[in-house]
Amino acid sequence: MTQVVHKFGGSSLSNAARYHAVANIIIGNSQLGDVVVVSAAGKTTDTLVKLWQAYQQHDSHGYHDVLQLLRTHQHELIDELLAAHQAHALQSQLNSELQRIAEQLQTNTLDEASLLAHGELWSARLLATYLQQLGYAAQDLDARQLLCVHQGQLLHLDNEKLCERHIARDKINVVTGFIAADSNQQTVTLGRNGSDYSATLLARYVNAKQVCIWTDTQGVFSTDPRKVADALKYQKICRGQANRLAQLGNPVLHAKTLSPLQGSAIKLSVRSSYDSDASGTEIVREGYCKHKRFLTTIEGVDLYRVSSLKVDELATLSQLIQHTIGHFQQQGVDFLIVPSAHSTLISRELGERGQLVESNLNGCALVSPNQYTQQGYQEMLACLEQLNLTIRFSHCDQDYALVLTDQIIDADSLGKVHRTLIGAHQQIAVIVAGLGNVGSVFLQQFTQQLARLEQHFEVKLVGLLRSRSMLFDPCGLDPQNWQGQWLEQAVPYQSEQLCERLNELDYEHKVVIDITASESFSGLYPDFVRANCHLISANKYAGTAPNSWYQSLRNELAERNLKWRYNTSVGAGLPINFALADLQRSGDEITRIQGVFSGTLSWLCSHYDGSQAFSELLFAAQKLGFTEPDPREDLSGRDVQRKLLILARELGLQLDIDDIELSPLMPESLAQGSWQDFLDNIALLDDFVGTHAQQAQKEQKVLRYNADLRIVDGKVKAQVGLVAVAQSNPLAGLSPGDNIFVINSRWYAQNALVIQGPGAGKEVTAAGVHSDLYWLIESLS
Numbered sequence: 142m143t144q145v146v147h148k149f150g151g152s153s154l155s156n157a158a159r160y161h162a163v164a165n166i167i168i169g170n171s172q173l174g175d176v177v178v179v180s181a182a183g184k185t186t187d188t189l190v191k192l193w194q195a196y197q198q199h200d201s202h203g204y205h206d207v208l209q210l211l212r213t214h215q216h217e218l219i220d221e222l223l224a225a226h227q228a229h230a231l232q233s234q235l236n237s238e239l240q241r242i243a244e245q246l247q248t249n250t251l252d253e254a255s256l257l258a259h260g261e262l263w264s265a266r267l268l269a270t271y272l273q274q275l276g277y278a279a280q281d282l283d284a285r286q287l288l289c290v291h292q293g294q295l296l297h298l299d300n301e302k303l304c305e306r307h308i309a310r311d312k313i314n315v316v317t318g319f320i321a322a323d324s325n326q327q328t329v330t331l332g333r334n335g336s337d338y339s340a341t342l343l344a345r346y347v348n349a350k351q352v353c354i355w356t357d358t359q360g361v362f363s364t365d366p367r368k369v370a371d372a373l374k375y376q377k378i379c380r381g382q383a384n385r386l387a388q389l390g391n392p393v394l395h396a397k398t399l400s401p402l403q404g405s406a407i408k409l410s411v412r413s414s415y416d417s418d419a420s421g422t423e424i425v426r427e428g429y430c431k432h433k434r435f436l437t438t439i440e441g442v443d444l445y446r447v448s449s450l451k452v453d454e455l456a457t458l459s460q461l462i463q464h465t466i467g468h469f470q471q472q473g474v475d476f477l478i479v480p481s482a483h484s485t486l487i488s489r490e491l492g493e494r495g496q497l498v499e500s501n502l503n504g505c506a507l508v509s510p511n512q513y514t515q516q517g518y519q520e521m522l523a524c525l526e527q528l529n530l531t532i533r534f535s536h537c538d539q540d541y542a543l544v545l546t547d548q549i550i551d552a553d554s555l556g557k558v559h560r561t562l563i564g565a566h567q568q569i570a571v572i573v574a575g576l577g578n579v580g581s582v583f584l585q586q587f588t589q590q591l592a593r594l595e596q597h598f599e600v601k602l603v604g605l606l607r608s609r610s611m612l613f614d615p616c617g618l619d620p621q622n623w624q625g626q627w628l629e630q631a632v633p634y635q636s637e638q639l640c641e642r643l644n645e646l647d648y649e650h651k652v653v654i655d656i657t658a659s660e661s662f663s664g665l666y667p668d669f670v671r672a673n674c675h676l677i678s679a680n681k682y683a684g685t686a687p688n689s690w691y692q693s694l695r696n697e698l699a700e701r702n703l704k705w706r707y708n709t710s711v712g713a714g715l716p717i718n719f720a721l722a723d724l725q726r727s728g729d730e731i732t733r734i735q736g737v738f739s740g741t742l743s744w745l746c747s748h749y750d751g752s753q754a755f756s757e758l759l760f761a762a763q764k765l766g767f768t769e770p771d772p773r774e775d776l777s778g779r780d781v782q783r784k785l786l787i788l789a790r791e792l793g794l795q796l797d798i799d800d801i802e803l804s805p806l807m808p809e810s811l812a813q814g815s816w817q818d819f820l821d822n823i824a825l826l827d828d829f830v831g832t833h834a835q836q837a838q839k840e841q842k843v844l845r846y847n848a849d850l851r852i853v854d855g856k857v858k859a860q861v862g863l864v865a866v867a868q869s870n871p872l873a874g875l876s877p878g879d880n881i882f883v884i885n886s887r888w889y890a891q892n893a894l895v896i897q898g899p900g901a902g903k904e905v906t907a908a909g910v911h912s913d914l915y916w917l918i919e920s921l922s
């Protein structure tokens with residue numbers, strides 16, 4: 142039984158390396174019985190069209206050149222992909238086909254559709270043979286055996302039977318796209334770009350579960366991503382909008398692609414054959430996702446005013462020229478947008494009913510949610526005028542608006558229009574994990590931050606997470622009154638359910654803000670990234686995970702163009718990461734970072750003057766809530782070691798946690814055992830600190846728990862532990878509880894750059910997380 146129909150367009154089959162990649166995708170994503178629809182390799186159909194034109198113009202030089210071009214391209218593909226004996230068989234088949242075409246050219250018996258069909262026939266034969274060579278059961282199938290048309294109508298019931306008969310359950314079926322047969326067994330084509338339509342038709346006939354259109358972009362974007370780098374990739378778009386785009390001539394899906402799926406639950410997605418791991422765009426049924434905004438270009442068209450346009454005439458005219466024809470009405474009058482290259486034919490067909498309004502126009506169209514179209518239309522007109530483009534014609538409908546000009550809208554101008562119409566209207570979904578001290582203050586600060594954040598785009602708080610329960614509302618939660626909603630609607634979750642919810646969120650951008658201290662939660666970051674979420678962490682675990690894990694997370698983020706901010710994981714709200722990034726961006730070279738990175742240890746060391754036992758201070762700090770529940774966690778120095786690792790990685794150093802030498806602020810023997818054991822042996826701690834302090838005092842120094850990373854001659858030395866510092870050292874004058882970061886660099890060699898201030902506290906930390914969120918949104922807009 143066929144589960145999936147895959148479709149690979151010409152852009153996915155342009156050379157031997159692409160065939161190889163496509164074969165790998167098929168092997169990894171299909172099973173026996175599945176259908177693989179292929180288009181002609183690269184621009185082969187365009188070349189065949191040229192051949193047809195040369196033939197019609199009796200240009201024998203022209204058509205011989207084109208025949209030679211076709212022969213060379215196909216021979217190259219075969220040679221590069223197949224072993225000698227298979228290559229030989231395919232080449233002789235190809236030669237006899239080209240020979241036959243040459244004869245038909247000479248005898249004036251060439252048929253256009255049969256000629257154009259060759260592109261798809263060659264692709265299917267080559268790919269099936271290549272799969273066989275790789276050891277897979279595959280067959281190529283000529284779609285003229287499967288898709289029958291009578292008087293322009295597909296014979297659905299007959300076709301279902303033909304598919305049942307010819308599609309093998311024990312093979313991968315490589316089927317030609319684009320072509321069908323009429324009831325006289327003559328070739329007909331389904332229109333340029335029509336292999337998408339072949340794929341959905343076949344899916345309907347064989348009752349497949351899914352159609353996957355593999356192309357050269359990662360899915361459907363807000364505009365052509367080849368022209369506009371900041372085009373937004375949409376995870377989901379609805380069928381109606383995809384259809385509208387296709388009717389406006391956008392190439393990413395053919396105009397008829399959606400029609401066979403009507404009333405069916407067959408899934409449709411667009412994915413990249415160049416990056417098969419990336420998630421694509423799902424084209425979902427109406428109501429299953431929000432309507433989005435798109436900008437599509439219109440190139441080289443003529444505009445006709447038509448009187449008495451007949452029912453179905455549009456389909457007939459489109460079939461005649463093999464291209465989509467745009468159609469709309471203004472005040473009861475029909476207008477057609479026709480590719481200029483085919484205008485003569487259309488003009489002839491329309492006769493006196495068709496009046497050419499303007500020729501050789503270009504333009505762009507906005508497809509948008511209905512409520513926005515009118516406003517978008519006005520914005521588009523204003524924007525194009527600002528770009529000094531002369532508007533020749535414009536039209537605003539319910540769900541789209543188009544503007545035609547006589548100038549070319551280049552990628553630069555398109556980018557500007559896109560920024561105004563789409564870039565400025567993006568939405569970001571915020572999910573906050575961890576609703577403790579910092580998390581709840583973060584939410585309190587959220588509302589007052591909104592105005593600032595929404596200068597860039599719409600921000601919605603959509604998810605809240607504690608370790609075992611979650612609350613999601615894709616339409617937005619109230620950051621001021623989330624507690625009530627939490628009590629009523631929060632539900633228990635496992636990580637899979639959380640990822641599912643994140644995946645479902647239909648926003649242009651999503652960000653998971655991790656304000657937990659959970660190592661296991663940080664282990665889910667790769668899943669969040671796969672769900673296309675940006676990350677903001679106050680949590681230190683991911684930033685200090687083993688380097689291989691950390692680097693692969695970074696790579697995945699980079700591949701998806703996602704950001705990760707974690708300024709508060711070191712020094713809470715202090716702008717240490719900003720400073721390091723800035724120095725490096727300005728070309729400086731950092732040679733040393735040292736300082737006191739723990740508020741708890743800062744408090745303890747600054748207060749300790751030997752007049753009381755160190756343990757007394759420790760218990761006082763514990764009572765004040767300055768320490769971890771088990772203060773040995775602070776004394777271990779591990780937290781400081783993690784912070785130093787995060788900063789080291791900020792400098793681009795590929796360190797692991799064990800590359801940082803660690804001397805705890807307690808004797809080794811106290812680190813193990815129960816809390817009671819610790820209390821029983823507390824004198825050891827006092828002796829340990831006391832001895833160090835006496836030694837320091839002799840040298841007129843004070844004790845500080847210091848992190849220190851130096852880069853000398855390209856070698857890194859990093860250590861964390863107790864040090865004695867002179868009174869003149871900036872670490873000595875530190876206020877109890879404050880953090881201090883002392884940075885030396887090429888430009889701050891003698892006098893260090895010092896950042897100092899509270900390195901903990903819920904307000905400053907929550908504000909630091911807001912600063913990361915602001916940065917993220919600003920950088921996305």
Ligand SMILES: Nc1ncnc2c1ncn2[C@@H]1O[C@H](COP(=O)(O)OP(=O)(O)O)[C@@H](O)[C@H]1O
Nearest residue numbers: 150151152356358360361362364365367392393
């Ligand atoms: N909104 C859009 N999203 C994605 N691709 C688009 C969009 N608008 C235009 N395109 C263009 O569509 C092309 C894919 O269509 P096409 O070349 O017909 O592919 P194929 O050969 O796979 O059928 C992309 O290379 C891209 O330049």
Ligand SMILES: N[C@@H](CC(=O)OP(=O)(O)O)C(=O)O
Nearest residue numbers: 150151180186333334335336
């Ligand atoms: N080869 C045909 C049919 C097709 O659908 O091609 P593609 O999938 O490359 O758009 C064309 O070029 O029109």
